[in-house]
Amino acid sequence: MTARVLIVDDERGLRRTLEFLLSKEGFDVSLAQSGEEAVARFDEQPADLVLTDLRMEGMSGLDVVREIKRRVPETEVLVMTAYGSIDTAVEAMKLGATDYITKPARNDEILLKVRKALDGRSLRSEVAQLRTEVSGGIGLGALVAKSPAMREVLARIHKVAPTHLTILITGETGTGKSCIARAIHHHSQRSDGQFVSVNCAALPEPLLESELFGHAKGAFTGATQARRGLFEEAHNGTLFLDEIGTLPANMQAKLLGALQDREVRRVGSNTTQAVDVRVIAATNADLEEAVAREEFREDLFYRLNVARLQVPPLRERREDIPVLVRRILERLPAGDGCDGFTVDDEAMSALCNAEYPGNVRELENALEWAAAVCRGRRITVADIPETLQRPARTASAPAAVHEEAAPADGSLARHERQIIEESIVRCRWNLTAAAKSLGIGRTTLWRKMRQYNIGRDPASS
Numbered sequence: 001m002t003a004r005v006l007i008v009d010d011e012r013g014l015r016r017t018l019e020f021l022l023s024k025e026g027f028d029v030s031l032a033q034s035g036e037e038a039v040a041r042f043d044e045q046p047a048d049l050v051l052t053d054l055r056m057e058g059m060s061g062l063d064v065v066r067e068i069k070r071r072v073p074e075t076e077v078l079v080m081t082a083y084g085s086i087d088t089a090v091e092a093m094k095l096g097a098t099d100y101i102t103k104p105a106r107n108d109e110i111l112l113k114v115r116k117a118l119d120g121r122s123l124r125s126e127v128a129q130l131r132t133e134v135s136g137g138i139g140l141g142a143l144v145a146k147s148p149a150m151r152e153v154l155a156r157i158h159k160v161a162p163t164h165l166t167i168l169i170t171g172e173t174g175t176g177k178s179c180i181a182r183a184i185h186h187h188s189q190r191s192d193g194q195f196v197s198v199n200c201a202a203l204p205e206p207l208l209e210s211e212l213f214g215h216a217k218g219a220f221t222g223a224t225q226a227r228r229g230l231f232e233e234a235h236n237g238t239l240f241l242d243e244i245g246t247l248p249a250n251m252q253a254k255l256l257g258a259l260q261d262r263e264v265r266r267v268g269s270n271t272t273q274a275v276d277v278r279v280i281a282a283t284n285a286d287l288e289e290a291v292a293r294e295e296f297r298e299d300l301f302y303r304l305n306v307a308r309l310q311v312p313p314l315r316e317r318r319e320d321i322p323v324l325v326r327r328i329l330e331r332l333p334a335g336d337g338c339d340g341f342t343v344d345d346e347a348m349s350a351l352c353n354a355e356y357p358g359n360v361r362e363l364e365n366a367l368e369w370a371a372a373v374c375r376g377r378r379i380t381v382a383d384i385p386e387t388l389q390r391p392a393r394t395a396s397a398p399a400a401v402h403e404e405a406a407p408a409d410g411s412l413a414r415h416e417r418q419i420i421e422e423s424i425v426r427c428r429w430n431l432t433a434a435a436k437s438l439g440i441g442r443t444t445l446w447r448k449m450r451q452y453n454i455g456r457d458p459a460s461s
Contacts, residue, residue, distance in 0.1 A: 002192060003118050008038040008052035008064055009080070018051065021107055022114065035059025039067050046072050050116055054088060055214065056083040062092055069096035073331045078118040098332060143176070144181055144324050147317035160307045161187040166259070168304045169282040171311030172431045173428060174361030177282040178242060180311060185238040190278055193237025196230050201246040208251060210267050213258070234277045242456045244304065245285035245296065256300045281302070314356040314363065321352045324360065328367045341371050346381040354388040357428050358401025371407060391435070417452040420445070424454070
């Protein structure tokens with residue numbers, strides 16, 4: 001599979017020289033002229049290796065290393081400097097850089113270091129995969145599937161990945177829908193093409209239309225040149241539409257047209273452009289219910305729902321948690337000469353029995369926190385966030401409203417508290433969303449939470 005390399009340098013000539021050198025060797029190269037642009041490009045399309053200058057206007061190369069490693073720790077980063085003091089190079093290495101290159105460098109030196117870094121990445125990936133399989137799990141890229149629920153998902157991925165079917169991935173926030181979409185792409189016949197991702201909820205409608213379909217020169221103020229949209233960027237590849245349930249009605253109609261006609265029209269243009277794109281959509285919403293409420297087009301739903309993958313929440317796949325814990329800890333930097341982090345039995349038991357409203361993402365955050373605060377390299381139960389130290393509630397024992405914590409003014413107050421708690425949990429502690437669903441302001445919600453003593457876990461208030 002072609003390795004993706006992102007080159008970051010504020011010298012245009014050097015960017016083009018490196019692009020020519022690496023493209024000629026078969027690498028998929030993208031360019032950024034600043035650290036800020038590099039991070040934005042990486043968020044849109046993660047690279048296997050980032051080659052960045054250290055001295056740049058604005059965000060420095062060290063900041064680039066820090067941001068890339070924070071986002072995807074497995075990414076290889078090489079730093080370049082014409083000022084190459086050993087202190088700067090060492091600082092970059094401490095932040096996670098694989099190696100450094102002193103400018104000016106010979107072409108063969110650059111190629112050697114790029115290949116060496118990517119070979120190391122490939123080897124570590126294979127070792128992690130083997131460890132997962134030896135431990136009893138079966139993996140597909142970054143996926144862990146030891147539990148029956150995830151084995152079923154994995155088997156379905158194996159079936160649909162080689163096809164050209166449009167796929168709808170559903171599941172709660174944090175269950176790994178984007179990871180599954182990426183795995184499908186990499187095991188498909190389109191793996192040599194681009195995997196392009198967009199969060200439909202993150203952009204306002206006018207910007208989303210331009211982002212998806214592109215725009216012609218002069219289409220709107222500031223459109224000084226024509227620009228390809230994500231459909232065209234994903235030609236012969238995969239377009240991943242995350243949070244598809246938030247798509248405005250007008251955009252739903254335009255997306256339906258693109259899927260049906262397999263062509264797009266840039267904003268402000270009179271011509272269409274044929275595209276060959278596989279679309280994978282994901283949502284944490286109930287689209288059938290949205291169709292019933294006439295909030296989501298029925299024809300678009302059926303166009304997207306050709307193949308469905310339902311990702312189970314982490315609480316329904318607890319057999320995967322020990323493997324996930326080991327996988328996540330392997331990615332955390334343990335420091336020079338250290339063997340990495342381990343988890344004692346009591347802490348592992350707490351992790352395996354937590355409720356995880358935030359799913360795998362919550363587990364990752366908890367382990368990052370535990371690794372940061374633990375003494376030495378062994379994580380104990382004291383290092384685990386308190387919210388994960390409480391055992392999960394079973395389906396037959398739903399959370400009760402603690403009447404003794406409510407004010408003594410009777411059933412009306414108890415009823416109001418219960419409604420607030422249920423809304424907060426349903427919105428996964430997004431208080432802005434909870435306040436909106438309740439029809440009150442965020443400040444009012446905070447006041448009510450203090451009044452009724454509603455803490456991070458309503459059941460323990």
